[in-house]
Amino acid sequence: MHHAFLFLLLPSYLSSRNRARRRQRGDLLRATMFGGIGLLVCGALFGGSFWLTWQLGRYAELGDYLLRLGLSWLFLVFLSFLAFSGLVSALSTFFLSEDLRLLVVAPIASRRLFYARFIRTVGQASWMIVVFFVPLLMGVGLAHCARPAFYLTAVLTLVPFVVIPVAIGSAATLLLVNVFPARRARDILMLTGLLFAASLVMLLRFIRPEQLLQVESLPDITDFFATLQSPVTPLLPSFWAGETLFASLQGGRDLLHAGALWTTALTLTLVLRAASERWYFTGYSRSQEAPKARFTRLRGLDRFVRALPISSIRRQLLIKDLKVFLRDVSQWSQLLLLLALVLVYLYNFRVLDLERIPYMSGVVKNVFAFLNLGMAGFVMATIAVRFVFPAVSAEGAAFWIIRTAPISLRDFLWSKFWTTIVPVLIFTEGLTVAANEFLGIDPFVKVVSAAAVVFMGLALVGLATGLGARYPRFNAENASQVAGSYGGVAFMILAVLYIVVMIALVGWPSSVYLWTRVRSVPLSLAQQWMIAACFSAAAIMSLATWWLSMRAGVRALQDLDRG
Amino acid sequence: MISLQNLVKKFGSFAAVDGVSLDVTPGEIHGFLGPNGAGKTTTMRMIAGLLKPDSGRILVNGHDLATAPEAAKASLGFIPDRPFIYEKLTAGEFLRFHAGLYGLDGDVSDRVREMLEVFELGRWEDELVESFSHGMKQRLVMSAAFLHKPQAIVVDEPMVGLDPRGARLIKQIFRRMSERGVAILMSTHTLEVAQEMSDRISIIVKGRIIARGTVDELRRMAGSQDDRLTPVFLKLTGGGGLQEIDEV
Numbered sequence: 001m002h003h004a005f006l007f008l009l010l011p012s013y014l015s016s017r018n019r020a021r022r023r024q025r026g027d028l029l030r031a032t033m034f035g036g037i038g039l040l041v042c043g044a045l046f047g048g049s050f051w052l053t054w055q056l057g058r059y060a061e062l063g064d065y066l067l068r069l070g071l072s073w074l075f076l077v078f079l080s081f082l083a084f085s086g087l088v089s090a091l092s093t094f095f096l097s098e099d100l101r102l103l104v105v106a107p108i109a110s111r112r113l114f115y116a117r118f119i120r121t122v123g124q125a126s127w128m129i130v131v132f133f134v135p136l137l138m139g140v141g142l143a144h145c146a147r148p149a150f151y152l153t154a155v156l157t158l159v160p161f162v163v164i165p166v167a168i169g170s171a172a173t174l175l176l177v178n179v180f181p182a183r184r185a186r187d188i189l190m191l192t193g194l195l196f197a198a199s200l201v202m203l204l205r206f207i208r209p210e211q212l213l214q215v216e217s218l219p220d221i222t223d224f225f226a227t228l229q230s231p232v233t234p235l236l237p238s239f240w241a242g243e244t245l246f247a248s249l250q251g252g253r254d255l256l257h258a259g260a261l262w263t264t265a266l267t268l269t270l271v272l273r274a275a276s277e278r279w280y281f282t283g284y285s286r287s288q289e290a291p292k293a294r295f296t297r298l299r300g301l302d303r304f305v306r307a308l309p310i311s312s313i314r315r316q317l318l319i320k321d322l323k324v325f326l327r328d329v330s331q332w333s334q335l336l337l338l339l340a341l342v343l344v345y346l347y348n349f350r351v352l353d354l355e356r357i358p359y360m361s362g363v364v365k366n367v368f369a370f371l372n373l374g375m376a377g378f379v380m381a382t383i384a385v386r387f388v389f390p391a392v393s394a395e396g397a398a399f400w401i402i403r404t405a406p407i408s409l410r411d412f413l414w415s416k417f418w419t420t421i422v423p424v425l426i427f428t429e430g431l432t433v434a435a436n437e438f439l440g441i442d443p444f445v446k447v448v449s450a451a452a453v454v455f456m457g458l459a460l461v462g463l464a465t466g467l468g469a470r471y472p473r474f475n476a477e478n479a480s481q482v483a484g485s486y487g488g489v490a491f492m493i494l495a496v497l498y499i500v501v502m503i504a505l506v507g508w509p510s511s512v513y514l515w516t517r518v519r520s521v522p523l524s525l526a527q528q529w530m531i532a533a534c535f536s537a538a539a540i541m542s543l544a545t546w547w548l549s550m551r552a553g554v555r556a557l558q559d560l561d562r563g
Numbered sequence: 564m565i566s567l568q569n570l571v572k573k574f575g576s577f578a579a580v581d582g583v584s585l586d587v588t589p590g591e592i593h594g595f596l597g598p599n600g601a602g603k604t605t606t607m608r609m610i611a612g613l614l615k616p617d618s619g620r621i622l623v624n625g626h627d628l629a630t631a632p633e634a635a636k637a638s639l640g641f642i643p644d645r646p647f648i649y650e651k652l653t654a655g656e657f658l659r660f661h662a663g664l665y666g667l668d669g670d671v672s673d674r675v676r677e678m679l680e681v682f683e684l685g686r687w688e689d690e691l692v693e694s695f696s697h698g699m700k701q702r703l704v705m706s707a708a709f710l711h712k713p714q715a716i717v718v719d720e721p722m723v724g725l726d727p728r729g730a731r732l733i734k735q736i737f738r739r740m741s742e743r744g745v746a747i748l749m750s751t752h753t754l755e756v757a758q759e760m761s762d763r764i765s766i767i768v769k770g771r772i773i774a775r776g777t778v779d780e781l782r783r784m785a786g787s788q789d790d791r792l793t794p795v796f797l798k799l800t801g802g803g804g805l806q807e808i809d810e811v
Contacts, residue, residue: 312666313666316660317660319656320660323656324651328651397645397647400643401648403611405661405665406632406665
């Protein structure tokens with residue numbers, strides 16, 4: 001009863017330790033893949049920040065000015081991100097975690113519970129930002145030949161910098177939960193979060209940052225950063241953090257801004273603790289209430305599916321799958337972010353200025369067409385791993401209903417396939433056709449791309465459905481957890497391999513055809529055979545991937561009966 | 564109606580079910596009792612088609628579950644001990660989905676409403692399952708199990724999570740269904756319920772049926788004069804169930 005609040009963090013620590021000790025199938029594969037990607041990203045961040053700081057160093061005072069503004073700007077972006085992340089994490093750690101039932105009934109002083117949960121919230125909300133900052137600030141420090149004190153200052157700056165927005169976010173959650181029931185608050189947060197992320201992605205793209213890399217636009221850069229300065233900026237913790245670090249980078253100390261950071265962080269923590277002691281239990285109590293759920297009846301969907309020429313069982317499975325998906329905000333809201341990324345993607349093709357190199361534009365356009373095909377494949381693989389692969393696992397503990405019903409598991413799995421292939425194909429086919437239209441490529445390549453997308457759709461959705469049935473996670477808490485499982489990672493690796501081979505099989509013969517057209521010479525018989533062989537191989541490989549994956553998936557489901 | 568012939572299921576070297584044979588005739592309520600880990604749930608999951616037996620046969624309404632699984636399942640209603648259902652569907656939508664799975668074509672609205680009324684869920688037809696209590700979910704699963712008018716019902720621990728009113732309702736419904744010729748195989752730890760409801764009782768211990776008969780026949784087997792089933796059960800199961808009942 002008298003243990004410090006850190007004692008309450010023990011279960012999280014022990015769970016992580018036990019998870020690390022207990023080897024599961026695919027752990028090595030997952031660690032290699034995700035670790036490799038992480039290292040690549042960190043390396044790129046380090047290299048990028050080192051290069052940029054080095055370049056800015058050549059402009060003496062202007063360079064220093066830009067570096068100072070850049071740091072402030074970077075902290076400003078992450079300030080809002082951290083506040084939002086704190087809001088979402090606090091909802092989970094303070095109000096929705098399963099272990100709270102155990103802790104709230106235990107004789108624990110409310111302030112101990114608060115500190116334990118707040119540390120957890122800060123950790124959950126900010127680890128990604130910290131991981132991002134470490135290589136970035138190391139790059140800046142090394143390029144600027146900073147003294148060791150800079151790195152110590154960086155640590156001492158980051159700690160209060162992350163605490164401040166997370167405390168504000170947690171306070172907002174405390175308020176929100178006292179007004180709305182937690183379940184609804186979660187939906188509201190999920191939606192606003194994704195809208196926020198989608199808007200950020202689009203905003204960052206539409207200000208066309210690539211223009212800033214052109215030498216002639218150097219004055220624009222100063223304007224660009226200067227517009228970010230306003231009378232309010234010096235009052236923000238991002239400004240204090242930027243100033244503290246910049247002073248340290250120059251070999252000095254900025255105790256005023258460092259002091260502002262620490263005193264604000266500590267004050268906010270204490271204020272939040274007091275608010276928590278006053279309103280936490282009321283909020284937690286409300287979060288247990290299960291009000292009458294609000295939802296859309298989706299009668300139009302019923303009518304639409306009934307009009308489809310499919311069997312009664314498939315119709316019922318389709319209605320069920322669509323309703324479960326559309327009524328779960330955490331599921332469909334992910335599509336908003338995807339939509340934003342696609343808009344940015346199409347916008348990139350729209351503003352691509354290939355006419356600047358006229359003698360190459362024809363060739364480059366067609367090369368871009370195959371890059372576009374590859375991208376469409378990756379988009380498809382991403383959608384498949386997030387939405388198709390977890391389709392079987394999504395049945396969860398309710399899967400007994402299907403298994404005890406007089407329907408074959410083959411019908412069940414094929415129903416999952418047809419439910420997902422149609423939207424995936426419409427989406428990616430639309431994406432490819434639109435991007436190719438923007439590029440204005442050769443009609444032959446347009447047809448080849450459009451046909452290839454159909455085959456890729458069948459193969460990738462089939463592979464995801466089959467592997468999803470082969471490696472289901474019926475006890476997963478959400479679809480993202482299923483997507484990140486061994487089967488999900490295996491799917492991504494196989495999908496990438498398939499896409500690479502597919503692009504080679506489609507792109508190479510197409511390029512041969514286009515070169516003969518450019519030179520105005522007819523295709524030789526051998527070339528015609530080669531083109532036919534490559535296209536046939538691509539089609540056979542796709543159909544085989546589709547068919548074999550689905551067959552393996554059906555068998556795996558049938559084998560579940562063996563217990 | 565339900566016929567088990569020498570059913571065996573092993574997990575590794577452990578025989579969870581070891582040569583169980585059993586017949587539940589039309590209109591009979593057959594109690595299936597045994598201590599924890601005796602093999603009751605494994606047997607029931609095999610009958611429902613959730614587990615594949617290593618050997619032996621399961622016939623439901625004359626259909627072999629191994630060779631004609633769809634016909635056998637169409638004759639069966641299964642009620643598991645934990646009512647996991649799709650949380651984002653309404654009660655009415657769930658039952659219509661269930662009707663579709665069991666091949667009930669056409670307009671099933673009247674049948675859906677009838678079952679919801681029978682199980683006292685009528686006013687919840689258009690509410691999401693996620694807002695239901697455990698007992699309501701249990702009753703919804705039961706209404707689904709009876710929706711397609713099965714000839715046999717397999718029910719695992721029907722009274723768990725039900726309030727006294729709900730428990731009385733379920734007993735009445737089971738009796739009414741058995742009068743209509745539905746065969747019911749029911750596992751339970753509530754011995755009073757088994758005694759009150761069952762026409763015959765089978766007791767399984769360590770994967771084997773050790774006793775079968777009416778309550779009176781079991782009492783005679785155990786040499787017990789007690790009216791209650793509990794001492795009979797304890798005597799027949801070698802007292803292994805004593806600790807379990809004390810814990811309860």
